[in-house]
Amino acid sequence: MKVSEVKKVSYKRMEGKDRKKQILRIAQHVFAEDNYYGATIARIAHAADVTEPTIYLYFKDKRDLFMAVVEGCASFQLSAMKLIIDGTNDLKQAGLNLIREDHRFITQVTSDVEKIMNMARVINDPEIKARVRRFNTEIHSLLAGYIEKAMAEGVIRDDVDPRVLARILMGVVAAMRTMLLVESPEDVEKIFMDAAEFLEKVILKH
Numbered sequence: 001m002k003v004s005e006v007k008k009v010s011y012k013r014m015e016g017k018d019r020k021k022q023i024l025r026i027a028q029h030v031f032a033e034d035n036y037y038g039a040t041i042a043r044i045a046h047a048a049d050v051t052e053p054t055i056y057l058y059f060k061d062k063r064d065l066f067m068a069v070v071e072g073c074a075s076f077q078l079s080a081m082k083l084i085i086d087g088t089n090d091l092k093q094a095g096l097n098l099i100r101e102d103h104r105f106i107t108q109v110t111s112d113v114e115k116i117m118n119m120a121r122v123i124n125d126p127e128i129k130a131r132v133r134r135f136n137t138e139i140h141s142l143l144a145g146y147i148e149k150a151m152a153e154g155v156i157r158d159d160v161d162p163r164v165l166a167r168i169l170m171g172v173v174a175a176m177r178t179m180l181l182v183e184s185p186e187d188v189e190k191i192f193m194d195a196a197e198f199l200e201k202v203i204l205k206h
Contacts, residue, residue, distance in 0.1 A: 019050070027066075029112055073120075074131065078135065078139065136170070179191065
């Protein structure tokens, strides 16, 4: 969504917590469009229909605001992955959903979120990188737990290390998500389906 398409909301008629959410929502769009270094507090304030001093009531500076945006995006992606995996009682189908359905969710709902997380991974800031590492650890633990459960139920081969397999799946999903930013939906659809079929042949019991 373009920042120009975001409907402005008068901050004078908003409660403090709603005002902060509005600022974060608009900041996410601005950072996604202009990247971290190109975005300014002035542009975010204009898009959110608030004054710059209002933003500083909630955030110390642009870095602090970006950290809050990254925190929200990381939590959102983690929750989204949980929904994808937990969306079925069929463990085999849950694994395939992680590959086959993830791209639809990203392309239709979370393109800004994906841009923000990719941005955070390359910014040379120790605190931002630490948050990304914590996010990666949370995702890894989630996938490893799912894999161990699938092994116990005889769905996934039990001769592989669940932690290693979780890392492999994370790499596959990360690569696919990056491709979503540059490839056509049709091409990504085929790539995701091929990846799902390959993983099914390699790791699932038959």
